[in-house]
Amino acid sequence: MKDLTSLALDVAKTYGATYADIRVIDEEHESIAIKNGRVEEATTSTNYGFGIRVIADGSWGFASSFLVEKAEIKRVARLAVEIAKASAMIKKENVVLSPILPVQDTYKTYVEIDPFKVSLEDKLALLLRAEETVRKTPGVSISHASMNISREKKVFASLEGSYIEQEITESGAAVDATAIKGSDIQERSYPNSHGGDVATAGFEFIQGLKLDENAGRVAGEAVALLSAKQCPSGEFTVILDASQLALQVHESCGHPVELDRVLGMEASYAGTSFLTLDKLNKFQYGSPIVNINADATIPGALGTFGYDDEGVPAQRFDIIKDGRFVGYLTNRETAPVIGGQSNGSARADGWGRIPLIRMANINLLPGDSSLEKMISEVKDGLYLATNRSWSIDDKRLNFQFATQIGWEIKNGKLGAMVKNPNYTGITPEFWNSCDAIAGKDEWRVWGLPNCGKGEPTQLMHVAHGAAPARFRNVKVGVGR
Amino acid sequence: MIDKSRIEEAMQTAIDHSTADQTEVLANNRSMALTRFSNNYIHQNVAETNMSLSVRAVIDKKQGYASTNRLDKDSIKEMVDKAIEIAEHRPPDPDFISLPKPRPIVQRDMVSDTTVDYTPKQRASAIQRLLNVVAPRNFTAARAFSTGYTTFGVANSLGVNAVETISEADLKTVVMSPTSSAFGSAVAVDVSNIDIEKIALEAEETTLRGQNPVGLKPGTYTVILSPNAVADMVSFMAFAGFGALSLQEGRSFMKDKFGQQIMSQNISIWDDAYDPNTIGFTFDFEGVPKEKVVFIENGTAKGVCYDSYTAKKEGKKSTGHALPAPNPYGPLPLNLIMSPGDSSLEQMVKTSERAILVSRFHYTNLEDPIRTVLTGMTRDGTFLIEDGEIKMPVKNLRFTQSIVEALSKVELVSMDRELREGMLGASYIPWLKISEFNFTGATQF
Structure with a gap:
């Protein structure tokens, strides 16, 4: 491989690149899904290719191809430089990268059971057990169970002398129940909606989810929701379960602290950020109990890696400290803007895309309460769980989330189930209304395999640690 | 561009090697380049070439799938063997009957050499022309200009064999002042047909008009929705309910609604890949030619689209709307068209005592697929209309609204339509004036 990566870097340099890197990626993926008793999907795929990124005449160029062979590497390296020179036709200033020490290293996800070595029969049997439990629950209209495993073998080499090999394995699964009556459709998912939970781990993670043991509960809840009362409308004290909080952190904290977004590089697509440069170290983002960090080193978390796609080591750092906004996610290009060095947040969706600033594991740190204690302290409120829908404005201020299920809280006790809950708010007002967060025992990391950003669109695998938390004066039951 | 014969040869290699009862192969060759700009300079500039093959092997109602982008003969054969192995080890699907047999396909000419050969320098020059319009006002522009082509092929062991190429140029921009923004876009087979100056001038005018917006109380308003906003709404609705x-x-x-009026009489929606105003492949991911399917006619629910699997369940014929198998969505329309009316934006404004004009929606998402409850924000130019005139720009609002209900309160439809992107490809869509649209929240800008 080194002969190919060296060739790419040499050709780029010959044609005028002052910086160049190449990523060669070999991906393998397997998906299985069961729906209503039949195998909906059983597929395997491989995807191999390389991308060359260069700076020439002070601007970026990138080109990529699926043909990993010498002649094509030469063509693509030359094209990347040609593209960079075209970029330089409309530039403001030369791209300056934060310094980095060249690295020669390897990183590999720790895997107990290689998911690619588990037989298809065993995988189908695990899913069928869960799906059958859902299917046989009276009142269920659609039963679904799914599993996704993937492995990415990635080589990164740069003109600066780095050569890094990484092998990242991911495993995840879900079971979903849908109940339909007339125009009423209710869904419950375990362990989470939108594909369940995913981790950088082996098949042991999927086994540990115990889909079959939880399938009956979510199926029963989906059916029960059909006859549950509508979620009330008004301002309430709301407790969010950890999985919904994970998405709340993702949309209202993770994205707004991406420094490329703040600098306008995503302005026209998903938008910019209210967390402008003047707010760093000054803005009270949340209440003093709110602490959020970025940590790409959590063992097994979906956003965990050894090095980002610029060769910067995985790191842990604060984003919100005692409620105050203290840190952005940066890459080598943007870090100098705030006088810093890259904190290792540049990642690309495969060989055909450039690295962008992406979340790794962005975590709401545990507090000192518990779900039981938080509920006991609420006179009239709601407990909402599992995301159903999400939306946020193009500065990440006004958000609206719907959840699959909710329960009333009356006089310190969990009460009746409610259906079609949603809630809305303005990001800093919402986080400043946080008055309790559950502790370590209820904290866990949730994998999110579908974070979209950039053009062409890139999907990134990220994760969020969270425990249930409580928020005051939240507007609930919007548009009912 | 990879030769058509090379793609056909790769697909045939897979079919020849397969020992399955039936075999289907999809080929996708794509070469796209995209120049992205923000703050009036180019900050990202990329190119990608890829070709992949996917195979579906069918053995006694059992289907296995595999794909690869390694195109040497051994790798293609290995992919086929994997699909067969998967098929052998899974339970049968009693509802599966057969892959489709070949039907005649009339292809459209959708390749422009100018687009295929467009260079990075040409894209940069085009962006410079856009910036030349907006920069003198100290406005900034952002977004992307992409050019390239996609060649798509389908073959199966029953004789289906179709390959088609589409070239595509896509320019999108958001022009921004410190307090306002506007969106402009165009998509074309031939890059020469994109009028960059016109897009820039229109976006500049809206940005100018949208400066210093004022806050408006959420509530129920009459709205005038641009084709961008309508395309967003209609494609979510199609995703939720126009597939079998x-x-x-x-x-x-659409369940239990066929023959019933569920929308205003001035609303008709259909899918037609052959309409000259749309861009799309003329056959689906099973190689079945795309038929025109009418979903809503004069407000009445008429039909849904089918692939071969869903069609056979009802004893019907596929309408040519299969997505790549396997997928959880079933058949979906990718070339939506709404009928024109006899109105215009000017008339919509003039006839409004009090209304909100929406240039674009942002981050829309379905909260309830059967009630088609959609939420999202307005973006890039929201204006209050009073007494038949655009009175002032307003800060962005959140809506939470049933799409079907909104389309049952359509007062006016414009004669002019535009090709606009939604979540299901590009749709050809008019302006709509709708009464009683629910804005449920507001933001700070």
Whole structure:
């Protein structure tokens, strides 16, 4: 491989690149899904290719191809430089990268059971057990169970002398129940909606989810929701379960602290950020109990890696400290803007895309309460769980989330189930209304395999640690 | 560009090697380049070339799938063997009957050499022309200009064999002042047909008009929705209910509604890949030619689209709307068209005592697929209309609204339509004036 990566870097340099890197990626993926008793999907795929990124005449160029062979590497390296020179036709200033020490290293996800070595029969049997439990629950209209495993073998080499090999394995699964009556459709998912939970781990993670043991509960809840009362409308004290909080952190904290977004590089697509440069170290983002960090080193978390796609080591750092906004996610290009060095947040969706600033594991740190204690302290409120829908404005201020299920809280006790809950708010007002967060025992990391950003669109695998938390004066039951 | 014969040869290699009862191969060759700009300079500039093959092997109602982008003969054969192995080890699907047999396909000419050969320098020059319009006002522009082509092929062991190429140029921009913004876009087979100056001038005018917006109390308003906003709404609705699988699973809003009026009489919606105003492949991911399917006619629910699997369940014929198998969505329309009316934006404004003009929606998402409850924000130019005139720009609002209900309160439809992107490809869509649209929240800008 080194002969190919060296060739790419040499050709780029010959044609005028002052910086160049190449990523060669070999991906393998397997998906299985069961729906209503039949195998909906059983597929395997491989995807191999390389991308060359260069700076020439002070601007970026990138080109990529699926043909990993010498002649094509030469063509693509030359094209990347040609593209960079075209970029330089409309530039403001030369791209300056934060310094980095060249690295020669390897990183590999720790895997107990290689998911690619588990037989298809065993995988189908695990899913069928869960799906059958859902299917046989009276009142269920659609039963679904799914599993996704993937492995990415990635080589990164740069003109600066780095050569890094990484092998990242991911495993995840879900079971979903849908109940339909007339125009009423209710869904419950375990362990989470939108594909369940995913981790950088082996098949042991999927086994540990115990889909079959939880399938009956979510199926029963989906059916029960059909006859549950509508979620009330008004301002309430709301407790969010950890999985919904994970998405709340993702949309209202993770994205707004991406420094490329703040600098306008995503302005026209998903938008910019209210967390402008003047707010760093000054803005009270949340209440003093709110602490959020970025940590790409959590063992097994979906956003965990050894090095980002610029060769910067995985790191842990604060984003919100005692409620105050203290840190952005940066890459080598943007870090100098705030006088810093890259904190290792540049990642690309495969060989055909450039690295962008992406979340790794962005975590709401545990507090000192518990779900039981938080509920006991609420006179009239709601407990909402599992995301159903999400939306946020193009500065990440006004958000609206719907959840699959909710329960009333009356006089310190969990009460009746409610259906079609949603809630809305303005990001800093919402986080400043946080008055309790559950502790370590209820904290866990949730994998999110579908974070979209950039053009062409890139999907990134990220994760969020969270425990249930409580928020005051939240507007609930919007548009009912 | 990879030769058509090379793609056909790769597909045939897979079919020849397969020992399955039936075999289907999809080929996708794509070469796209995209220049992205923000703050009036180019900050990202990329190119990608890829070709992949996917195979479906069918053995006694059992289907296995595999794909690869390694195109040497050994790798293609290995992919086929994997699909067969998967098929052998899974339970049969009693509802599966057969892959489709060949039907005649009339292809459209959708390749422009100018687009295929467009260079990075040409894209940069085009962006410079856009910036030349907006920069003198100290406005900034952002977004992307992409050019390239996609060649798509389908073959199966029953004789289906179709390959088609589409070239595409896509320019999008958001022009921004410190307090306002506006969106402009165009998509074309031939890059020469994109009028960059016109897009820039229109966006500049809206940005100018949108400066210093004022806050407006959320509530129920009459709205005038641009084709961008309508395309967003209609494509979510189509995703939720215009495909046969959602109907068969009981999660489509069309369920039990056929023959009933569910929208205003001035609303007709259909899918037609052959309409000259759209861009799209003329056959689906099973190699079945795309038929025109009418979903809503004069407000009445008429039909849904089918792939071969959902069609056979109802004893019908596929309408040519299969997505790549396997997928959880079933058949979906990718070339939506709404009928024109006899109105215009000017008339819509003039006839409004009090209304909100929406240039674009942002981050829309379905909260309830059967009731088609959609939420999202307005973006890039929201204006209050009073007494038949655009009075002032307003800060962005959140809406939470049933799409079907909104389309049952359509007062006016414009004669002019535009090709606009939604979540299901590009749709050809008019302006709409709708009464009683629910804005449920507001933001700070």
